[in-house]
Each structure stands twice: as C-alpha cells, then as structure tokens.
Amino acid sequence: MIIDIYSLFPEYFRGPFTSSIIARAQKAHLAEIHTHNIRDAATDRHKTCDDSPYGGGAGMVMKAEPVFQTVEQFYCGGPIIFLAPQGKVFNQKTAERLSSENRLSFICGHYEGVDERIIQHLATEVISLGDFVLTGGEPAVAVVADAVIRLIPGVLGNENSSADESHTSGLLEYPQYTRPAVFREWAAPTELLSGSHAEIFRWRRRQSLRKTLLLRPDMFTIWRQINSPLTKEDTKILAELNNEGLL
Numbered sequence: 150m151i152i153d154i155y156s157l158f159p160e161y162f163r164g165p166f167t168s169s170i171i172a173r174a175q176k177a178h179l180a181e182i183h184t185h186n187i188r189d190a191a192t193d194r195h196k197t198c199d200d201s202p203y204g205g206g207a208g209m210v211m212k213a214e215p216v217f218q219t220v221e222q223f224y225c226g227g228p229i230i231f232l233a234p235q236g237k238v239f240n241q242k243t244a245e246r247l248s249s250e251n252r253l254s255f256i257c258g259h260y261e262g263v264d265e266r267i268i269q270h271l272a273t274e275v276i277s278l279g280d281f282v283l284t285g286g287e288p289a290v291a292v293v294a295d296a297v298i299r300l301i302p303g304v305l306g307n308e309n310s311s312a313d314e315s316h317t318s319g320l321l322e323y324p325q326y327t328r329p330a331v332f333r334e335w336a337a338p339t340e341l342l343s344g345s346h347a348e349i350f351r352w353r354r355r356q357s358l359r360k361t362l363l364l365r366p367d368m369f370t371i372w373r374q375i376n377s378p379l380t381k382e383d384t385k386i387l388a389e390l391n392n393e394g395l396l
C-alpha cells in the first residue's frame with residue numbers, strides 16, 4: 150500500500166512511523182509512506198498557505214489552491230481522505246475497508262480548518278477521530294494510518310493476531326496475562342495455565358463476552374443481533390452470565 154500525506158507540517162511524521170511494526174512494514178515494502186509539504190505549492194515570497202476567513206472571525210483558513218495543486222501533482226488513485234471533527238467517526242470497520250486499498254491519500258487541516266471547497270471537491274471522504282478538536286489533522290492521520298497499516302496482510306507477524314482483537318469480532322478482547330504466574334499477590338487465571346486448549350478457549354470466550362457486556366453494552370447489543378442464533382457454547386456462557394446478574 151502507498152500512503153500519501155499532504156500536510157503543512159510533514160516533519161510531524163518523522164516520529165510516528167519510524168518505530169516498531171509500522172517501521173518494519175515499510176522496510177518489508179508492505180507500506181510506503183510519502184509526505185508532501187503543501188507549502189511547496191505556495192507561489193508568493195512568504196509561501197502563504199492560509200488566509201483570514203471570508204465573513205470575518207478568529208483564526209486562519211487553509212487556502213484551496215496549494216492543497217489542490219499538491220494533491221493533483223502526486224495523486225495516483227484511491228480515496229482522498231480529509232480528517233476533520235465533522236467526519237464519520239473512525240472505527241475498525243473503516244480501518245478494514247481502507248486496508249484493502251492499494252493507495253490512500255490523507256489531507257491534514259490546520260488552524261481554523263480548510264477552505265470548504267477542499268472538502269466538497271477534492272476529498273472523497275471525511276473521517277473524524279472523535280468528538281474533540283485537535284490542533285491539526287496530523288495526529289489523526291498518524292492514528293488512522295497505524296490502524297490501517299497493521300491490517301495489511303503480512304504486517305503483523307502472525308496472520309491471526311488481529312482476528313481476536315477488540316472490535317474485529319464485534320466483542321472486546323479477553324484479558325491477557327504473561328509471566329510470572331503470580332505477580333505481587335495477583336495470580337494469573339488458572340485456566341490459562343491449565344494447558345487445555347478447550348479450557349483456555351472457553352475462558353477467553355467467557356471473558357470476552359463478560360467484558361463487552363460490562364464495559365460496552367452498546368457493542369454487545371449489536372453483536373447479539375448479528376450473531377443470532379447463538380452457538381451452543383455462547384448460549385451456555387450467556388446463561389451463566391445471566392445467573393451472575395449481568396444480563
């Protein structure tokens with residue numbers, strides 16, 4: 150996958166993509182990330198890329214011309230994503246959809262935002278990271294690109310390692326433990342040390358259902374609708390959780 154990032158502050162990305170799994174993905178040529186400085190397209194002496202808003206008001210607005218010009222210079226297909234609080238809130242489903250693309254472009258806004266014509270006539274979709282306001286689109290792109298890149302086949306060492314994760318299956322992931330078996334006075338669950346694949350599987354499934362029910366009842370309701378009729382095992386676990394007073 151090739152990712153093009155259009156930003157007034159491309160130096161921001163020196164950090165987020167240079168360590169761990171995302172760095173390895175680039176070394177293995179599974180992901181290629183190109184940052185493009187929008188300011189390079191500014192024609193005046195001061196490299197101006199923002200201007201005061203029509204109609205007045207606080208702050209500055211990113212101008213349409215340098216953004217259009219930079220994107221049009223490098224664009225080679227695929228979705229053009231603008232990051233903004235007004236967009237559709239990012240989630241795992243969107244990450245999965247984007248991970249199947251060969252090429253993605255991200256435009257980072259800054260200051261008070263961008264000239265609306267960028268959103269209307271250049272971006273093909275708008276994604277928000279959540280109901281809060283960042284200083285710029287750069288941290289949002291770092292997050293979205295990270296979530297997308299790790300889903301590209303081959304990026305995670307074990308192909309199955311994203312299958313059980315929170316949000317992939319519609320449930321939150323079960324709790325994880327590692328050595329030592331007892332840390333301070335807190336012991337890891339005996340089921341996980343049992344060596345029995347069936348017992349471990351059942352414990353994890355129960356914990357996953359329990360955690361989702363307790364922490365994200367909204368997710369649980371959707372999961373239950375989608376997974377009707379339930380498997381025998383899930384029906385049994387839910388009956389137990391019901392006896393615990395959780396349902």
Ligand SMILES: C[S@@+](CC[C@H](N)C(=O)[O-])C[C@H]1O[C@@H](n2cnc3c(N)ncnc32)[C@H](O)[C@@H]1O
Binds near residue numbers: 234263286
């Ligand atoms: C200070 S914000 C502008 C906010 C804008 N005035 C508004 O009220 O919607 C500057 C830029 O940060 C990015 N940004 C801010 N919050 C974001 C969020 N929740 N998700 C994605 N991008 C965001 C957008 O690219 C935005 O253009």
